[in-house]
Amino acid sequence: TDTAGLGAFFARFYGYMGLGTMLLQMVLTGPLLRKFGIRVALFVLPLALLMPTGWVLLDPRLLTASLMRGTHSLLRYSVDKSAAELLYLPIPLEVKSQVKSFIDTFIWRSSDGLAGTLLLILISTFKLDPGRVSVVSLFLLAAWLVVAFGVRREYLNVLRRAIERRTLDPERVTANFLDSTTTEVLARGLETAGEQQALYGLSLFEIGRQPAWHPALRRLLENSSPAVRQRALRLLSDAGERGLVSQAEKMLGDPSLEVRTEALHYLVAHTGRDPLALLTLQTEFPDYAIQGSVVVYLARTGEPGHLPAAQLMLESMLTRSDEAAPLARKEAAVALGLIPPPSELHSELLGLLHDPELEVVEQALLAAGRIRSRDFLPFAIEKLSDAALKTPARTALVLYGDRAVGTLKDYLNDPDVALALRKELPEILSQIPTPESASVLADSLIQSDPGLRYDVLKALNKLCRRDRKLLPEGLDISDMLDAELMGYYRSLQILAAIDPLAGAQAARQLTGSMEGVTLVARALGERMDLEFERIFRLLALLYPARDVHNAYVGLTSHRPQLQANALEVLEHLLKPDLFKRLASTLDPEIKLPEKLRFAERFCHTRVDSAPEALRVLLHSGDSWLRACALFAIGKLKIVELADELRGQPRDEGDLVAETWAWAASRLETTTAS
Structure with missing residues (x-):
């Protein structure tokens, strides 16, 4: 060989x-x-x-x-x-x-x-x-x-x-390219897709380096969604498609300012027209619609020579005095939100935020959120208290993203801020899926108001379900969990002292189906339900949320077999010491006396009588429970609490004040007789 x-x-x-x-x-x-x-x-x-x-x-x-x-x-x-x-x-x-x-x-x-x-x-x-x-x-x-x-x-x-x-990873599309088979499947999907799916498909066309002249893109220029029309026209423009001049001229009259601006950009880029000359183009839409498009286009170019013209045109929109003036100001607000920051033109937003027309203020709020300027952030937060502007204010704050998180934290934890406004903030933070917003919520878990504490915890659960990695590393909620457990046992002690029948029902996790109990007992049962839920929401931050939720549903189902299964799941899921602390709370088979003995050891206190329990509720800080306690004192004519009642504050709303007056008159009548 x-x-x-x-x-x-x-x-x-x-x-x-x-x-x-x-x-x-x-x-x-x-x-x-x-x-x-x-x-x-x-x-x-x-x-x-x-x-x-x-x-x-x-x-x-x-x-x-x-x-x-x-x-x-x-x-x-x-x-x-x-x-x-x-x-x-x-x-x-x-x-x-x-x-x-x-x-x-x-x-x-x-x-x-x-x-x-x-x-x-x-x-x-x-x-x-x-x-x-x-x-x-x-x-x-x-x-x-x-x-x-x-x-x-x-x-x-x-x-x-x-x-x-929408699970196709755009980064991997960028690394490869879409072959014709994938492109055809994508194009067929675009023809029947909704707005979000169409935008997702267009993003794949854009980053997949595909020929943007695909017929499916042309058909999207007639789509019902303004965002889809704008994105499709931009892709066609970037691909050098020159056969859309007549359609772009029609789109100058589109109801959406973003679409009109994109059409203006197309005509300037592919026909060499002067954008100011396009103001004379005859369309069925009012002149301020084209003016807004030109303002956005001139500001986006970044050329210093274009800024004075944009300022002059914007000023003419803001200073109109005819019947179309509110619509022109609204269009100006939308235009300002489409101009990339920083820009001198954004100073005009301050006046629009105080405009007498509600629709103008709505668009100004959304514009502030898009440009994410801190100058307008306090105004957007304050508008959460305005029922008419609450929705655009929420949207604007979500658009701010991380730039708003620090300020939202300050408002959330400021006791001088109205409670109703503070309760709006956790939901907004839950819609900003970043580690910073999760950290703010985790740091704000300790709240004196139970309702606000619940809202913060619920928002943190939402972020955890979205991505557990958003939670701060080393998150320690053991003290918080012990505090909620203590609150639950304390409520059980009070409930058993006021109404032993209701206490026995609560011991079997039957607070949701109380029959024939007093008003204060029912109110306590409702609070225990919320405390029980907060305990499980805290557990969901430490353990798989689905397993914890299933256990919660089983324990509150009032069906012994499901409750036993839920306890078994938790016994295998939780750490032994944690399960031991929770067992007396969770197990419906443990009778009321045994739970009360554990509560006494855990809380280092006891409640021996109904008057003592009502005295605790009078100092609970919960206005609804205070009103219920006042009602019970008056109805039962508990004279020994008369001095306690007279020392109660009555500035927590009409309900507390009226109930206090009724109870006080009942006690006075009893004493006199």
Whole structure:
């Protein structure tokens, strides 16, 4: 055997194959995938191998074998490899990272080993010559084609679902490009998609480096969503599409300012028109609509020479005195929100925020949120107290994002701020999914008002469900959990002292179905329900939220079997010391006397009588419970609490004041008689 000759042959062969693979990848693979997509690329290698394999069957020589091996080497690491990589596109990233490494390191290597083993068996055991081995190869190629058909069908189904659910990772699209198959699936989805799905699909077109002249994009210019129309026109403009001049002129009269601005940009970019000259264009919409578009366009260019013209035009919109003046000011507010900060024009927002027209103030609030200027942040927070402006104020604060978090924290924890306004802030923070907002909520868990404490905890639960990684590292809520447990046991002590029947029901987790109990007992039962819920909301921050929620539903179901199952789940879920502390609270089989004994040890106090329990409620800080306690004192004519009643503040609202007056008169009548 000529070892040196064989070595030289293989060196030249694989050298040429490597060079050919590189050229093929550069010249053919990309255009092939763009034009025909993965639906064709998956079949290129097996179909290409059919012919040289047949030649080996008919003429088993070195030349035909080299052609077969060369075809495999050229296509496997170019077209076929690229097609295989595209198959991962709709797969979730966390699944892909596990599966791909397993396939690359084990499956591919194992398949090469199995192929070599099969070849060895065919030659050494069955004594097949190369021609007959090629027959086996033809059967394997047929099986390959069948599998490829199945893979293609399933890929299209998975891709379609990923686009519908918006789970296709844009970063991975950026790293690759969308082949024609994916593009067609995406385009078909755009035609029937809602606003959010259409915007998501357009973002894939945009970052996937696709030809933006796809017919589906043109049809989106008539979409009912302004955001979709604007994004589609921008993609077409960026792609250099010049055949939309007449449609862009029509879109100058679009109801949406963003669409009109995009149409103006298109006409200036692709026809060279002067934007100011477009003000004279006849449309069915009022002049201030075009003025707003021109103001936004001029301000966005960033050219110093355009700013005076934009200021002059904006001033003319703000100083109108005709019947269209409110609409012009509203349009000006919308325009200011579309101008990137910082801009001198944004100073005009201050006047619009104090405009007498409600719709103008709404748009000014939204504009303040879009430009995220701290100058307008206090005004947006204060408008949460205005029922007419609460919704746009919330939206504006969410648009502020992290820039508002610090100020929201100050307002949330300021006792001088009205409680009603403070209770609006946790929900807003829950809609800002950042570690900063989660940290603010975690730091604000300790609140004297139970309702506000519940709102903060609920908002933190929402962020935790969205992404547990948002929670601060090392979050310690053990003291908070003990405080809630103590509050629950304290309420149980008070309830049992006032109404033993209601206390027994509460011990069995039946506070939600109390019948024939007093008003104060029912109010205490409602508070215990909230305390019980807060305990589980705290647990959901430490343990899997779904398991904790299921346990909560089971314990409050009033069905013994579900309650027992829930306790078993918690026993396996919680740490032993924590479960031990909670067991007396959670287990409905533990009777009231035993729970009260545990409560006495845990709270280091006891409540022995109804008057003592009512005295505690009078100092509870909960206006509703205070009113119920006052009512009970008056109804039962508990004279021994008369001095306590006279010392009670009566400035917590009409309910407390009226109930106090009624109870005081009842006690005075009893004393006099």
